[in-house]
Amino acid sequence: MLALQARTRGRWYHLDEFRNAIERMPAARYLDATYYERWLTALETLLVEKGVVTREELATGRAVTPAPQPSPRPLDDRPPLRPRFRTGDRVVTRNAHPHGHTRMPRYVRGRHGVVRTVNGPFLLPDTNAHRRSRDWEPVYAVEFSARELWGRDGDDAICVDLWESYLEAES
Amino acid sequence: MIDREVADSLPRKNGELVFEAPWEGRAFGMAVVTHEKGVYQWEDFRDRLVERVREGSTHYYRDWLSAFESVLLARGVIEPDELEARMREYKELRRDPVF
């Protein structure tokens, strides 16, 4: 039966991190030994081709150069939800953000809304590929009135899912 | 590859094809499987897809494939020159499109 692990956060590997890559390979947890061995072989080939290791180094041991090993982040390591806001809180979206609002729709920028639901935490999307740390943040469905967003009459509303750092308490 | 006749016989959901052409299915499947294997974070892929969609193109799976390629290149999973070389082989019929 198909079981899409949509929750698989997994880690990603990068050529720069091949020193840790083998141990950090997240898929190793999901694959059986024979598949892992084949993948390992392919990976080793890549490593040699990239000049990251030599065949001699591979033959003598996996640890090429001692390097700090970041601990893996499987889904089980998701921190507990410690939300700053609660349902009913009035919030306003920030105009400036340290890493850029990669996931704030433009139409709610600088707008006032009310927290409807509290979710997550989810990984804050980050377009800066060089960051090593990944931040988990609560995500709020924030309700904005059509009046606030578009100047339209009536009670219609739009709920947008926003990461905590996109929001400020309404003063 | 698969001609129009066969494509028309693909199952439809609510009167629409799930994939308009076989390559769309491959693009979709590759992205999902590769993500499941932990090769990249979904949000990395999605950010790239959002960028491309924002540019206003009208072909969704073209954007999807482009975003997928972009995240693979950024992660160093494939190199630009090997991708270009392999594409040329297919375009010039020097490689069998049937796996």
Place this chain on the structure above:
Amino acid sequence: MSEHTHHHHDDHDHDHGHHPEPPSDVEARALALESLLREKGLISGEEIDRIVSAYEHDIGPMIGAGVVARAWTDADYRERLLADPAAAVAELHPGGPSATNLAVVPNTPEVHNLVVCTLCSCYPWAVLGLPPSWYKSAPYRSRAVSEPREVLKEFGLELPTSVRVNVWDSSSDLRYMVLPERPAGTEGWSEEELVALVTRDSMIGVARPQAPAGARS
């Protein structure tokens, strides 16, 4: 599983009477990516085949329709569905695609919900399969939030002003599914009969479920 096939073409007879069309640029790109990923041992063709087949045959709005019909007939299930959607879906489909991060928004006589992803086209795959083209289109993505009633009208659904429209923009990890209201005139209907009324569009929010008169032949 996967074997190296990049020399496969050497074994083919060349039929000089047949001149195949070269693949289009996008087809060549998809082929190149797949062949490289397979060669590097990262994925296999069979794995891709399985996903494609699953979405073409098994994963689709029938799953969501079953969840809705169950919620209509079983009040406790409806409660569980709203409290923990992933678990409730898994009850009906153990071993099926994970519905983690699914959120269910129930329609009421006062509130009609509509789902969109303005940024790209995120969609609750696990219960609805893959989204229709119009859902991914730029007009839907922008107009669903700015003029939802006009969009609904174009889909044939006109709502009185006494009903609030609540649009949900799936801008993060959550995936939304609408739980439509049970149509009037279906008292005593079985789950099977009710499933037939639940359309994909009613679970996105651009339509209501089918009415009994339309379904019964």
